């Protein structure tokens with residue numbers, strides 16, 4: 051009999067119950083007990099959703115982030131929060147979100163403000179984790195209380211459980227040694243704590259433990275490979291059985307390593323590494339469990355059940371009871387339940403599977419393996435019909451789009467003149483001061499804005515009323531920016547639910563969901579739009595809003611678009627053509643929008659490519675191919691404009707050391723980037739590379755509620771100026787301000803504008 055299991059389930063709830071419970075608790079509107087209660091209910095519901103599986107995960111639930119949970123379980127708290135003497139969960143949130151001294155004083159009367167832990171993306175997903183902090187002095191102590199009590203909870207519910215933890219090597223690899231020490235030196239201190247954790251799990255009667263080591267799909271040097279051997283030999287106590295889980299890619303040169311490790315089971319992501327199944331089976335010990343991830347945990351398409359059975363049946367015959375099946379990775383990256391979609395086009399929804407439906411597929415496949423395909427005839431017939439309908443749908447294929455793609459030539463992606471010539475024309479036209487100030491695009495998405503949009507979507511207010519409300523918000527943002535004295539204004543993005551979903555909603559070839567929420571970080575979620583067909587732009591998408599904003603002021607108004615690579619990387623995309631093909635289609639649509647904005651008299655156009663870096667393949671050997679098409683797509687979108695039109699781009703994660711040539715090839719006139727937390731050190735590479743264009747290094751961290759002072763920002767810009775001449779520097783925040791409140795934004799920007807004035811005076 052094949053064993054069915056799951057690696058992880060989405061935890062926010064299909065109505066985002068966890069988000070609302072967290073935010074109410076943070077605002078002081080509800081108690082810790084109420085928050086814990088919501089957590090308990092969500093876990094119980096989600097285990098019920100997984101009840102048909104042989105083994106359900108425990109430990110995948112988190113109030114903020116599973117990596118931060120691991121840091122707390124291992125007693126690895128940043129030194130700055132160790133003196134806290136309130137509730138442990140409050141301390142956990144302090145690390146996750148930071149706490150300003152004023153708020154700390156008001157709420158607890160103790161333990162001042164602290165900086166938030168650094169947040170970064172989880173492999174190549176749009177999920178963000180809190181980076182573990184290490185130094186040479188780091189020690190570990192076990193606190194498994196939360197995991198153990200959740201196991202107890204699940205067992206009381208009659209669930210067959212499989213605790214899930216992050217493996218020691220991945221945990222170390224994902225963290226940062228603040229003092230530059232070698233993280234692997236910590237292994238001798240870390241392993242005994244993991245051993246104790248496994249013992250504690252064994253004591254509760256846990257048979258299997260899933261130990262996630264996704265770093266195994268990345269390139270590992272010899273010392274990290276050796277660490278794997280050392281670690282799993284040390285943890286081979288045989289008191290629990292270890293299922294070593296790998297996902298998001300191929301094992302390649304690490305496959306031999308995995309085969310040698312003394313673990314009782316290995317999970318392989320066969321969506322990405324099907325060709326490695328045979329080799330893994332062949333080289334694994336004869337009693338090892340082989341878990342195959344056969345349903346894609348990263349997208350929302352129905353699995354081709356017959357095609358899966360075609361290759362899986364022989365493997366099942368070979369493995370017998372040693373075969374486990376599961377989704378390819380945790381289902382954290384897909385929405386919960388398609389049944390919650392009431393408005394989605396019926397034809398298209400028949401092509402889709404969210405988390406609950408994916409687990410149904412696992413059950414059907416297990417039945418087919420155990421009892422033969424005839425046991426699931428009707429499921430296979432329905433599945434075939436859905437796939438056929440998708441493949442042959444005229445809505446998927448648009449010959450006009452194919453023609454436009456075929457007509458792309460190299461010149462489409464090139465500006466008319468070199469940067470120097472363009473910069474001179476733009477300077478003459480825009481007449482900006484030295485150190486021009488601007489913001490990244492969004493202003494606070496207030497409760498009023500979201501409420502109006504939700505009333506419009508549910509039909510409680512009409513389009514006219516909704517648009518008038520958004521226009522008032524835009525006018526408000528413009529007036530505030532004028533009062534602040536900013537040089538280049540933005541309209542504030544009030545009308546956008548999300549920078550990617552908004553464009554998805556307006557492009558042909560996309561559908562979007564009502565409740566398809568996926569956690570991005572903490573309480574923040576996105577509803578990735580679903581790219582199902584050839585992309586075209588029926589009409590201009592932003593021109594009306596931007597023109598309205600521009601009409602309100604004499605200052606330059608930046609047009610604001612999301613670039614093709616970011617739209618692609620933050621959408622659910624087609625699996626029936628290469629990502630690059632979808633990206634070029636998006637590029638042509640955005641290009642048309644850029645040209646329409648230019649025609650409407652907009653002189654500065656920003657095209658955000660926040661996700662360009664995060665789309666990099668996990669293996670460096672594949673980077674160049676990706677960068678080539680990604681940069682070309684951006685250039686096609688951006689570079690059709692006249693010399694006088696200034697193109698900006700924005701990127702959040704600014705570790706550009708290894709991709710600076712690609713950044714330069716994008717040839718944006720101005721790039722605004724996230725640098726404030728790195729003390730401008732991230733600019734070193736722009737200096738050494740002689741990056742020629744203009745740069746706006748972010749001078750304040752928008753992820754923190756702290757108000758930066760004028761002096762801090764002047765100091766940061768002076769550091770920037772040590773690397774880049776003042777003539778090429780802009781002054782701006784790190785990223786958009788949508789998650790902040792107006793009462794945080796205004797004082798911060800007042801100080802930022804003052805900082806720019808001081809810098810001008812100093813250099814006069």
Ligand SMILES: Nc1nc2c(c(=O)[nH]1)N[C@@H](CNc1ccc(C(=O)N[C@@H](CCC(=O)N[C@@H](CCC(=O)N[C@@H](CCC(=O)O)C(=O)O)C(=O)O)C(=O)O)cc1)CN2
Nearest residue numbers: 176497500501503504547548549550570573574575576620
């Ligand atoms: N796609 C994407 N990925 C990204 C980013 C990004 O901006 N977009 N930024 C980086 C960080 N990630 C982020 C992800 C989400 C959010 C975020 O703010 N999300 C919002 C939801 C945005 C949204 O879709 N809003 C909708 C729905 C708003 C809503 O909650 N409405 C209420 C009703 C209104 C109310 O009473 O509040 C409801 O539907 O129940 C809208 O504005 O229309 C949230 O979680 O709160 C921010 C950053 C990296 N990845």
Ligand SMILES: [Zn+2]
Nearest residue numbers: 660702785786
């Ligand atoms: Zn950003």
